Amino acid sequence: MSTANVTQSPNSPSGFGFAWRFAGIFLLLQLLIVFQFGDVTQPFMIERATVQPSVVLLDTLFPAEKPFADGDTVRSKAVSLKVLRGCEGTEFYLLLAAAILAFAASWRQKLLALAAGIAIVFALNQLRLLGLYVIVRDFREYFQLVHVYFAPLLLVAALVIVFSLWATRVLSPPRAA
Amino acid sequence: MGNPSAVAAPRGLNRWPLPARVGIAFAFWLVVIAIVALFAGDLLSTALLPVIKLGAGGLLAQPLSIESLRFSSVQDVPVFELRAVVATPWEFLNHTIPVGSNLQVTVPRAHTLYHVVVIGALVLAWPSPNLRRRAWLLGLACVAVVVSALIDAPINLAAQAHALFYERFAPAELDSSWLIRSARFLDHGGRLLLGALLATAVIAIVAAPPRRKRRRKARRRRPAR
Numbered sequence: 386m387s388t389a390n391v392t393q394s395p396n397s398p399s400g401f402g403f404a405w406r407f408a409g410i411f412l413l414l415q416l417l418i419v420f421q422f423g424d425v426t427q428p429f430m431i432e433r434a435t436v437q438p439s440v441v442l443l444d445t446l447f448p449a450e451k452p453f454a455d456g457d458t459v460r461s462k463a464v465s466l467k468v469l470r471g472c473e474g475t476e477f478y479l480l481l482a483a484a485i486l487a488f489a490a491s492w493r494q495k496l497l498a499l500a501a502g503i504a505i506v507f508a509l510n511q512l513r514l515l516g517l518y519v520i521v522r523d524f525r526e527y528f529q530l531v532h533v534y535f536a537p538l539l540l541v542a543a544l545v546i547v548f549s550l551w552a553t554r555v556l557s558p559p560r561a562a
Numbered sequence: 563m564g565n566p567s568a569v570a571a572p573r574g575l576n577r578w579p580l581p582a583r584v585g586i587a588f589a590f591w592l593v594v595i596a597i598v599a600l601f602a603g604d605l606l607s608t609a610l611l612p613v614i615k616l617g618a619g620g621l622l623a624q625p626l627s628i629e630s631l632r633f634s635s636v637q638d639v640p641v642f643e644l645r646a647v648v649a650t651p652w653e654f655l656n657h658t659i660p661v662g663s664n665l666q667v668t669v670p671r672a673h674t675l676y677h678v679v680v681i682g683a684l685v686l687a688w689p690s691p692n693l694r695r696r697a698w699l700l701g702l703a704c705v706a707v708v709v710s711a712l713i714d715a716p717i718n719l720a721a722q723a724h725a726l727f728y729e730r731f732a733p734a735e736l737d738s739s740w741l742i743r744s745a746r747f748l749d750h751g752g753r754l755l756l757g758a759l760l761a762t763a764v765i766a767i768v769a770a771p772p773r774r775k776r777r778r779k780a781r782r783r784r785p786a787r
Contacts, residue, residue: 404762411755419750420743476751529639530600534672538596538679541754542589549585 403487411483419475431457431473434507439514446515459514463522466514472532474510477540481506484548490555498551505547509540587687595682599675603640606678607633607671610711611642614674617716618644621741622723625652625659631719634668641668644719657731667722669715673753677710680757681764688765698768706760714748714756721745 418426436454443452443459452461459466481502485495513536520528599606615631622628627649634643645666652659685703690696721741728736736742748756 401762401766404759404766408755408759411751415747415750415752419746471746471749476754479751480754526638529637533639533670534600534675535596537754538592538676541680542592545585545592546582546589549588550582552585553582 403489406487407483410486411479414479414483415476418479426475427470427473428457430475431468431470435468435473435510435514438507439511439518442511442515443518452518459518461518464518466518466521468514474506474513474540477506477510477544478503480541481544481548485551488552488555494555502547506544509543513540584687584689588683591683591686592679595679595686596675599678599682603671603675604633607640607642607674610674610708610715613708613711614642614715614719617712618719621716621720622646623652623654625650626665626723629664633671636668640671642671642674642715642719643668644723646723654727655732655735659727665723665726667719667726669718669722673718673748674711674715676753677714677757677760678707680754681706681710681761684758684761685764695768699764702764702767703761706764710756710760714753717741717748718745 432454436457436459439459440452440454443450443461447461450461450463452459452464454460457468459468482499485498485502488495490498516536517528517532520531611631611633615628618631619628625648626646629645629647631642631644634641643666645664647665648659648661648663651661681703685699688699690699721739721744724739724741725736728739728742744752
């Protein structure tokens, strides 16, 4: 267990504004992207941002299996992997974006972090899909366990590390020249 | 990257710290508790079953009554399986549903374990000055897990039960049900948010009492005029 060794009090109750801002921004983003414009954003997120790029990745790694995108499904000689609504990983983009926007940094820092964050979530999501493809192909019995339980939690762990490294960098005093 | 042990004093609104140390500790505990929760899943699920039953009973529409809530598995995924029956004649969107009609819905047990993992990891990763504070954090984290079990799985089970009727009698009005919208919210990141907020509330509660004590002590030290 970690012990307190920071100059600012992490337990300061007055500091929980970040948590509530994070929740508020996440709710707003979710309301807009998932509920209000879900008919447009969800097919885009599933087909363009998830399935099609993963097919490019899979084709590079496993060309013999001839993977191809069939709407919301990754198909190959060995595997058929359908990406359902809610399984495309939109929430990971929203969680990281909400955390970055809720943190009191300059707009320049936030925009840079958002751009980098979107790229990181995209890469992690592609790794998740690649992992699930291999699991469906070679270890089918573990698919549900990894898909439902481990993959989302590992992605959250990775995103928390990314965000906390960025937050620490923002909070660190600039080095003297 | 700055040294996490030398984080600068809070600037502006940045008072909720997430130095690299807390983030990495969170990720570490997340993985550890995820593995432990997986093996203790049956035990945890058994302990939370009455809470989930209580929550689901409160959320189901009045004519629906719970017949059973038990463990089951669908395609090797451990699930909570709810069976409900229409206990009195039910007028549902101009359709009469006869007494005795029954339904069966399931939710993955992993959804309940998510909260154990997220709340546990955040509480364990949070810096604590002494063991007493740590014990309070862990104790309240258990309460937070119970609260999450009272919200998440019951909403999902009740939403699925209601969705069956909407899909059959009024598919166009599926989105009008707040239960179904709430279940969709939980499935699109709300589950993680709920766990994080409950853990934050636990940390805030445990952090609060010493401040009050300090104020009381300071008042006592002040000389009477």
